[in-house]
Amino acid sequence: MTVDMVTQHLFMVFVSVLFTIAVGVPLGICAYFYPKARRVILLVVEVLQTVPALALLGIIMIIFGAGKVTVITGLLLYSLLPVVQNTYVGLSEVDPAIKEVSRGMGMTRIYSLIHVELPIAVPLIFTGIRIATVTAVGIAVFGAFVGGGGLGSIIYKGIHVQNMSLILSGTMTLMAMAIIFDVVMTLIERYLKRRFSPQ
């Protein structure tokens, strides 16, 4: 196992999570603003997550070929659900009284969204991002399969040459990565909850 594999793995996870946020949060806002679009958006992201990861990566590979782009696109599609759903739920759970007050102060819909509703929804949106990140760490293992490298390659190699210590070293690193992400992001989440709670 090399440091290179770990950085590759982290790179794929980071880039895909950034893209997931860039795509997922606006989609969640759309679902919140337009009830008609809501059902379609939520259905599509749910179906996307239901599709087996390897099947999804295989189909994307037909379009983008083998490599990191395929893995990152796959991770992006796969992690959309928690981010979109939490953005939508976070926004729609904002106390109606608060929304009314902001409207009463003469804020436009967009202004109120940016300055009132989104800040209140931030902790829940971040929970979605945390779930997406931890899932992405696990799914990125399949990256090796479509030529993206990362920790998956050492696990695959271990299985092919039937070497238990190779498999274990890959797995332990992977688990440590997932747990560290989870713990650190849970701490940030707690901070955000205190910082952004309306009380």
Next chain:
Amino acid sequence: MGNFFSLYGDRLVTAIWTHFLYVIVSVAIALVIALIFGALLSRRPGWATVILPFISVFQTIPGIVFIGVLFLILGIKPVTVIIALSIYAIFPILKNTYVGLVEVQEQYKEAARGCGMSSIQILFRVEFPLALPSIMSGLRMSTVYTVSWAVLAAMIGLGGLGDFIYSGVSSNNNTLIIAGAIPAAIMAVGFSWLIDGVRKLLIPKQIRRDVK
């Protein structure tokens, strides 16, 4: 297209069937184990505070590692796949069974006790029905995961739809990838919708409106 089916039709049907069997058998085994342990665990919530975090750490192990390690220990047999998939499928059901049972309000159990039910009767007639929505969503999660992980069975050469995806990817044959990926996707979505439907039917009418 017609050409494809005359070439691979039989193999595809066998693969879908194998995949389906892997999922059904593993999830059935997991369901039984998870229900028993979930019920036991709900009697000892103290243990759950230790066991549940342990389980969620365990769940971060990717399924591929599981199949890989068991393959080294047990060799290439369908049993290897079934065991790996079952172990994997236990956790979501177990967790949801436990949470569902623990969240049953004390007043219902008390009322049941007042009616003279024994603790076994309370478990089966009161707690399980009330925990059903939660158990079913655990079951759905497990099943969808299992369809996904069963693709990996092909990695150790044991058939299923993964066969098509693997050989398609390694020989750069897009038709094969599609032939494996589309049925796998449909199977996952189909199971998910089916279990959702059953969940709606199974939930007692009286509490249905509380559950979305």
